[in-house]
Amino acid sequence: MACGRDSVFGMVLVIKVGSNVATDERGCPRAEVLERIVAQAAGLHAEGADVVLVTSGAISRGMHLLGLDARPSAMAELQASSAVGQGRLYAEYGELFAAHGIKTAQVLLTLRDVLDRISYLNARRTLRKLLDWRVVPVINENDTTATDEIGFGDNDGLAALIAITLKADQLVLVSDVDALYTSDPKRDPENARPVRLVEKLAELDHLQIGESTTAIGSGGMASKVNAARMATDGGVPVAICSGYDDDALERAVKGDQAIGTHFLPHEDPLSSFKIWIRWGLKTQGHVLVDRPAAEALRARGASLLPVGIVGVHGEFAAGDAVEITGDDGTIAKGICNYGSDEIERIKGLQSERVRELMPHATDEAVHRNNLVLT
Ligand code: GLU
Numbered sequence: 001m002a003c004g005r006d007s008v009f010g011m012v013l014v015i016k017v018g019s020n021v022a023t024d025e026r027g028c029p030r031a032e033v034l035e036r037i038v039a040q041a042a043g044l045h046a047e048g049a050d051v052v053l054v055t056s057g058a059i060s061r062g063m064h065l066l067g068l069d070a071r072p073s074a075m076a077e078l079q080a081s082s083a084v085g086q087g088r089l090y091a092e093y094g095e096l097f098a099a100h101g102i103k104t105a106q107v108l109l110t111l112r113d114v115l116d117r118i119s120y121l122n123a124r125r126t127l128r129k130l131l132d133w134r135v136v137p138v139i140n141e142n143d144t145t146a147t148d149e150i151g152f153g154d155n156d157g158l159a160a161l162i163a164i165t166l167k168a169d170q171l172v173l174v175s176d177v178d179a180l181y182t183s184d185p186k187r188d189p190e191n192a193r194p195v196r197l198v199e200k201l202a203e204l205d206h207l208q209i210g211e212s213t214t215a216i217g218s219g220g221m222a223s224k225v226n227a228a229r230m231a232t233d234g235g236v237p238v239a240i241c242s243g244y245d246d247d248a249l250e251r252a253v254k255g256d257q258a259i260g261t262h263f264l265p266h267e268d269p270l271s272s273f274k275i276w277i278r279w280g281l282k283t284q285g286h287v288l289v290d291r292p293a294a295e296a297l298r299a300r301g302a303s304l305l306p307v308g309i310v311g312v313h314g315e316f317a318a319g320d321a322v323e324i325t326g327d328d329g330t331i332a333k334g335i336c337n338y339g340s341d342e343i344e345r346i347k348g349l350q351s352e353r354v355r356e357l358m359p360h361a362t363d364e365a366v367h368r369n370n371l372v373l374t
Helices: 031-046 058-066 075-098 111-115 117-132 156-165 221-233 248-253 272-280 291-300 340-346 351-357
Strands: 012-017 050-055 104-109 136-141 170-175 238-242 261-263 283-289 309-313 321-326 329-335 371-373
Touching (some): 012 156, 031 075, 050 075, 050 117, 050 156, 058 075, 104 117, 111 272, 117 136, 156 170, 170 221, 221 238, 221 272, 238 248, 272 329, 291 321, 291 329, 309 340
Parallel strands (some): 012 170
Antiparallel strands (some): 238 261, 329 371
16 A cells, blocks of 8 residues: 555545535535546446445535535534535436446435444445445435434544444545644644655654534544554555545555545554444443553453553443543543442452452453453
């Protein structure tokens, strides 16, 4: 990937188009921009890639169709505006792909759909069949039933999970900015430099990644980096590129590091079960650990034993997800074998003593198989 790709034949590409790319600030479709994006996607499809398009812009299209001057703030209005805009947004893509002889399918999904086991399997089966048929799925969040990406994300997180679901070869976040910068290029044009390659996400720890969003979408660089973290954790390479250039999408897919920002996938990707623990399960409480336990977790991904626990925050039941926290912050997330009351009783105790108190208990408070380092 670092040297670029000659062929995309047989690759699964997930291309996410942001609201600001699909529409202007009043919600009018950016017809020429979409035409160029679809032309590049169609070119990759013709070269033998399977293309999945995840697009935002339903809310902003709805705004325009309803004659609203600005993005509404009430959630019900955002959802209803999306319902007005979605059909048109999809139809526009459908026509553009049809001009290249490509069939499309409208798919509305939520984060919950991709994180719940049964609906995940159903979604994956449907999407795979569409790709077998060489149809391009055009996906948006189902804003009527979910609000995850309206609040924060503009579909970046959804696109990452879809890319993991399909074991995609590349996720491209097509944006109104052409790359991730070392500082905000609008505020600090003198010093802002594009970051072309991110081998490990920790390289970005010193950067202030902007949470700022725009007048019509809820995404921003923070949500893109978050999506890159999810996808690369799941083994999918990610690129951010401009939606306004003639060939940036194609070049980003082909690994051209003269443009955009490229994130290399994790060498040892998380299993889908661990992805689910990390991103799908709601954290119900916190377990605080001492320094030796923190080191064993960090260095070896070891199981957490009661002897290393020094405290507990929140109320949770056995089987709930907890964050494991050391002196210097969160270390891991995992499924706890004990409820918070039990942890209070056994924290700091050696395993033999725990067995005396609870003869049927497991030795591990959080087993390494059910734990993911954060
Ligand atoms: N599903 C929303 C849309 O298509 C997501 C984007 C947003 O946050 O505005 O408009």
